[in-house]
Amino acid sequence: MSASDMPDNSDNGQFSSPPCFMHEIDPAYGGLLPDRTQARDVARWRKAERERLIAARLAMPASDREEASRLIGNQLDTLIPDAPSPVISLYWPFRGEPDLRKWMTQACAKGWRVALPVVIAKAQPLEFREWTPEVPMERGIWNIPIPANGEIVDPTVVIAPLVGFDSAGYRLGYGGGFFDRTLATLTTKPLIIGVGYSLGAMPTIYPQWHDIPMDWVITGHTAPRSNAVSSTT
Numbered sequence: 001m002s003a004s005d006m007p008d009n010s011d012n013g014q015f016s017s018p019p020c021f022m023h024e025i026d027p028a029y030g031g032l033l034p035d036r037t038q039a040r041d042v043a044r045w046r047k048a049e050r051e052r053l054i055a056a057r058l059a060m061p062a063s064d065r066e067e068a069s070r071l072i073g074n075q076l077d078t079l080i081p082d083a084p085s086p087v088i089s090l091y092w093p094f095r096g097e098p099d100l101r102k103w104m105t106q107a108c109a110k111g112w113r114v115a116l117p118v119v120i121a122k123a124q125p126l127e128f129r130e131w132t133p134e135v136p137m138e139r140g141i142w143n144i145p146i147p148a149n150g151e152i153v154d155p156t157v158v159i160a161p162l163v164g165f166d167s168a169g170y171r172l173g174y175g176g177g178f179f180d181r182t183l184a185t186l187t188t189k190p191l192i193i194g195v196g197y198s199l200g201a202m203p204t205i206y207p208q209w210h211d212i213p214m215d216w217v218i219t220g221h222t223a224p225r226s227n228a229v230s231s232t233t
Helices: 036-058 062-079 101-109 178-185
Strands: 087-089 113-118 127-131 137-139 145-147 157-161 164-166 191-195 216-218
Touching: 036 164, 062 101, 062 191, 062 216, 101 113, 113 145, 127 145
Parallel strands: 087 113, 087 157, 157 191, 191 216
Antiparallel strands: 113 127, 137 145
């Protein structure tokens, strides 16, 4: 897992967010009023699916996860825009997620800037701290390593781990709400790339008003799927 989207901790009330964060703004914002019963039902269903999919990926042989991670790295090389020094937010792998740490190091060697997301406080957007192989690390929330003193940057590309994903590019994360909350506050929209395993494919995650779709979903073993076009590349 990554600090970009924390686990569902509804049982202990720590850092998880409600199914939506409409309570933090005007409930009539954009003319939208949430169906609270539907939101609760979707949240329960997502929690069950999240647990199922995490168990499935943890059951994958380590060699399969390693190969998928390598292939995902190859696909990322084709998707990152050819621009001077892109600022790329990644994540530190957790609970069987694709491990892109080698790719992170290679990206730095190319002159690309790499950042890791950091949880600042409950129900607040993340901040992105620049990472290099030499930067001192410390333990953040849930003991996930984060840069101890990296420069705060604004990413032009956000690579987010997927627990699950649907055909419209919507992401099933860990239930903390940090990812969508952060993207909603960025002044310039980054390229959003979701990475995960093919086993995470779902017909739908029943997206709610606050869910933000990925621009691309990549799994290594299938062609990158774009949310911007009707066909894959």
